Amino acid sequence: MQKSIVGKHAQYKKLESNILQISQEAKALKKQYDDVIDATVGMLHREEGNVFKFQVVQDALYHLNDSQTYHYAPVRGTKNFSEGVFNWVFGPYAEQLKQQFHYSVIPTTGGSGAVSNTFYNFNDFNQKVLLPNIYWSPYENFALEANIQLHTFQMYDDLYRFNVEDFKKEAIQLAKEQGRLCVLLNDPCNNPTGLCMTMDDWKQVISILNEISETDVPVILIQDIAYIDYQMKTTELSREVFTNYFDLNDDILVVVVFSGSKTFSLYGFRVGAQIGLSKSSKVIEDFTRVGDYSVRGRFSSVSQPGMNIIEKIFTSEDMRDRFETELQIGRKLLKDRAELFLSEATKNDLEIYPYCGGFFISVPTKNKNIFKDLVEDHVFVIPMQGLIRVAISSLNLADIPELVRKIKKHI
Ligand SMILES: Cc1ncc(COP(=O)(O)O)c(C=O)c1O
16 A cells, blocks of 8 residues: 555644534524524624724724735834734833843744744653643644643632642643643633633742742743733733732743734734743743744744734824724623623523633533534534533624523533
């Protein structure tokens, strides 16, 4: 028999994205029936059903000149883009972080490119990244593509709180086994559950990472903040979580994953960034060196118009103010939907994971046929590890009471 056309390392590859497939099925059935509820799409939509686009983003896009639209972008982006993203992400703590840390911003193809590059460069092949047992499934694709694996700890304790104990146990063991520890936490506003770790959770996590780094093990913390701008808090308060970084030991590398898709609704433009922070200048030199190389080596550079839209908004006071005002409207859409969902859940005695922000609410379930049962009732959600994920980002308020009633019926 002929040998396989595919290289040995690629034999396992088969894209099984149930999320995209289920979304297609929901759209097809919606064309046939009026009562179909599609809670699968991770893009923010208005009540009328169209995507929540920012007028200020649209204006910036329409005013780009030819070079800002068509020319190749520099691998490192521009200083205005990097500084704009850094200052937005860290808000009131940006200046203090700049004083105490070395940092570097590498533009990437969305938050996805940022996670993918980080997995690839900060692990040896076959090593494992530690993350909670409930996670956004594309992390698996990024890991396999980087020739690494995922290793999980229990995300919740019995009271649905972040499980620091299990995190500690698995982190110490993994660090011992492989002489390296790379941790991924999608916080705040976890996808799929909406969990936000508390300040105390973060303090404990950082003290565990410090303890491990003192055993001469390289420690990398990836914080995926894709949904930070949709926490049920003001922009300023949602940044408080970063004050915990000040306690980090010198040699630890933090990589903050920024997504232009979520913050600006620029889903199709593929803009994001890896923001590296460390108290060690050598660590950030290395982060920048391998980051630049991988951008060129893996996707060449990032969307020129996408980066320029973001740069324009962050370099004009007026545009930035307009952006913040519109963001509050987007946040309010989610807040109203979340509040209604929670009050309907209470009325129907439906247990849900604690939600504090983001595009998704999750409902634990033991029903193995939950997906099929709900589809028969014309409801589409994403089934995941022992739960169903409900995208409140794409629901409208009017559908929520019926949706909760149907979930309760089958859960
Ligand atoms: C948890 C999480 N991280 C990162 C991303 C990255 O999105 P993008 O690559 O579009 O920036 C997403 C998108 O759904 C996500 O849910």
